[in-house]
Amino acid sequence: VKCIGILTSGGDAPGMNAAIRAVTRTCLNKGIKVYGVRLGYKGLHDGDFIEFDSHSTRNIINIGGTFLKSARFPEFKDPEVRKEAIEQMKKVGMEALVVIGGDGSYNGALKLTEMGINCIGIPGTIDNDIPDTDFTIGFDTALNTIVDALDKLRDTSSSHQRCTILEVMGRRCGDLAVHAGLACGAEMIVTSESGFDEAEIIETLKRSKASDKKHALVVITEHITDVHALAKRIEEATGFETRANVLGHMQRGGSPTARDRVLATRLGIKAVELLEEGKGGLCVSDVKGEIIGLPIEEVLSHKRKVNQGIYEDVLKLR
Ligand code: F6P
Numbered sequence: 097v098k099c100i101g102i103l104t105s106g107g108d109a110p111g112m113n114a115a116i117r118a119v120t121r122t123c124l125n126k127g128i129k130v131y132g133v134r135l136g137y138k139g140l141h142d143g144d145f146i147e148f149d150s151h152s153t154r155n156i157i158n159i160g161g162t163f164l165k166s167a168r169f170p171e172f173k174d175p176e177v178r179k180e181a182i183e184q185m186k187k188v189g190m191e192a193l194v195v196i197g198g199d200g201s202y203n204g205a206l207k208l209t210e211m212g213i214n215c216i217g218i219p220g221t222i223d224n225d226i227p228d229t230d231f232t233i234g235f236d237t238a239l240n241t242i243v244d245a246l247d248k249l250r251d252t253s254s255s256h257q258r259c260t261i262l263e264v265m266g267r268r269c270g271d272l273a274v275h276a277g278l279a280c281g282a283e284m285i286v287t288s289e290s291g292f293d294e295a296e297i298i299e300t301l302k303r304s305k306a307s308d309k310k311h312a313l314v315v316i317t318e319h320i321t322d323v324h325a326l327a328k329r330i331e332e333a334t335g336f337e338t339r340a341n342v343l344g345h346m347q348r349g350g351s352p353t354a355r356d357r358v359l360a361t362r363l364g365i366k367a368v369e370l371l372e373e374g375k376g377g378l379c380v381s382d383v384k385g386e387i388i389g390l391p392i393e394e395v396l397s398h399k400r401k402v403n404q405g406i407y408e409d410v411l412k413l414r
Contacts, residue, residue: 097128097191097192097214097371097372097374098128098129098189098191099128099129099130099131099188099189099190099191099192100119100123100128100129100130100131100190100191100192100193100194100368100371101130101131101132101133101140101145101185101190101192101193101194102116102119102120102130102131102132102133102164102193102194102195102196103132103133103134103136103137103139103140103164103193103194103195103196104116104136104162104164104165104166104196104197104220105136105137105166105167105168105169105195105196105197105200105201105204106136106166106168106197106198106200106201106220106221107166107197107198107221107222107223107348108160108161108162108166108234108348109162109220109221109222109232109233109234109235109237109238109348110160110161110222110233110234110237110238110348110349110350110351110352110353110356111220111233111234111237111352111356111357111359111360112161112162112164112166112196112220112233112234112360113153113156113157113159113160113161113162113163113352113360114156114157114233114352114356114357114360114361114364115196115218115220115233115360115361115363115364116132116153116156116162116163116164116196116364117153117156117157117361117364118360118361118362118363118364118365119194119364119365119367119368120132120148120152120153121150121153122364122365122368122369123148123368124148124149124150126368126372128368128372129147129189130147130148131145131146131147131148131188131190132145132146132148132152132164133145133164133193134146134164134165135164135165135166135167136165136166136167136168136169136197136201137167137169137172137181137201137204138167138169138171138172139164139165139167140172140181140184140185140193141169141171141172141177141180141181141184142184143184143187143188145184145188145190147188157357157361158351158352158357159351160237160348160349160350160351160352161348161349162196166197168200172204172207173203173207175207175211178204178207178208178211179211181208182208182211182212182213185213191213191214192213192214192215192216192371192376193205193208193213193214193215193216194215194216194218194364194367194368194371195215195216195217195218196217196218196220196233197217197218197220197221198219198220198221198223198225198226198232199225199226199396201217201220202217202226202379202392202395202396203392203396205217205377205379205392206377206392206393206396209376209377209392210377213376214371214374214375214376214377215376215377216367216370216371216375216376216378216379216380216389217378217379217380217392218233218360218363218364218367218379218380219231219232219233219363219379219380219381220232220233220234220360221233221234221235222234222235222237222238222265222266222272222347222348223235223265223266223267223269223271223272224266224269224271224272225266225267225268225269225271225400226379226381226395226400227395227396227398227399227400227401228381228383228390228394228395228398229379229380229381229382229383230381230382230383230384231355231359231382233352233356233359233360233363234348234352234356235271235272235356236352236353236355236356236359237350237351237352237353237356238265238272238347238348239272239275239276239279240353241343241346241347241349241350242262242264242272242276242315242343242347243276243279243280245262245341245343245346246262246276246277246279246280246282246313246315247280249262249313249341250280250311250313253311253312253313253339254311256311256337257310257311257337258311258312258336258337258338258339259301259304259305259311259312259313259314259327259330259331259334259336259337259338259339260311260312260313260314260338260339260340260341261314261315261316261323261326261327261330261338261339261340261341262313262314262315262316262341262343263316263317263318263323263340263341263342263343264276264315264316264317264318264343264347265317265318265343265344265347265348266287266317266318267318267319268288268317268319269287269288269317269400270285270287270288270289270290270317271403272317272347273285273286273287273315273316273317274287274289274290274403274406274407274410275406276315277313277315277410278406278409278410278413280313280315281313281413282313282314282315283300283301283304283312283313283314283414284297284300284301284312284313284314284315285314285315285316285410286314286315286316286317286320287316287317287320288317288319288320289402289407290407290410292320292321294326294329297314297330298329298330298333298334300414301314301330301334301336302333302334304336305334305335305336312336318342323340323341323342324340326340327339327340359382362382362387363380363382363387365387366380366387366388366389367380370389375389377391377392377393378390378391378392379392379395381395
């Protein structure tokens with residue numbers, strides 16, 4: 097392969113820049129031309145390309161977000177739109193593509209591969225919701241942001257003897273909530289994997305109020321319930337003064353942690369190596385510390401495995 101493009105797509109995640117840097121440096125070291133594609137699949141369609149040299153990705157390994165910018169572009173599902181994108185790629189001789197993003201981005205990569213353009217997906221999302229990889233780029237940084245927020249909420253929750261609810265991101269995946277809840281000693285962790293049992297939450301909080309601790313933290317994944325309404329119901333049922341917080345997009349920003357930078361770098365290198373071997377339609381995954389390539393089609397057909405062990409451990413400390 098002589099020329100590769102790289103894009104970031106979907107929600108941004110800290111560490112995406114480190115992955116862009118690794119892909120770029122690996123290409124240049126191998127004598128492969130590399131283009132940055134701005135604004136995800138939209139930029140691919142519009143021909144918004146920048147040729148990278150050895151200066152292009154300097155000083156970005158520690159920066160959050162994605163300097164290539166990201167966009168959600170549902171129009172890419174249309175085969176005509178994809179054909180137009182391929183035309184743009186051909187104009188500059190771009191033969192293959194690395195796509196950093198979540199499952200929606202993987203779908204685009206698979207479709208392009210089926211149309212003759214080898215693509216490799218790199219898992220980039222704070223949600224950690226991609227099947228067959230232990231971690232996605234950005235998860236660890238977002239987790240640490242949540243831990244910081246929960247530690248701060250604990251201070252005020254304790255001072256006022258309150259129950260504090262924190263809603264965190266994750267789409268349908270409870271990994272951010274369960275890891276942060278364990279790291280911060282939350283009284284209750286509610287995710288779609290654990291299920292939402294309001295009676296159980298109220299019982300647990302009543303017990304907490306009756307103990308000599310007198311404050312409580314509840315961590316909950318987004319899209320499960322209206323946390324402000326839940327706070328009111330908890331207050332009525334338990335007599336525990338309760339406040340709800342929604343952490344929001346703060347979770348998506350910030351300088352990536354060392355773990356995210358290392359993961360992003362290793363995934364980026366592997367993606368280029370696979371393209372160099374003439375492979376496409378694959379994504380790179382971190383499986384027990386080893387970086388491997390797996391067929392996107394298979395990965396997308398799998399349900400993400402729930403880490404049962406961590407949920408069992410949560411119950412052991414309740
Ligand atoms: O997929 C990343 C994510 O941050 C989810 O956790 C969240 O549900 C969603 O993106 C928010 O999307 P948007 O940035 O479009 O509001």
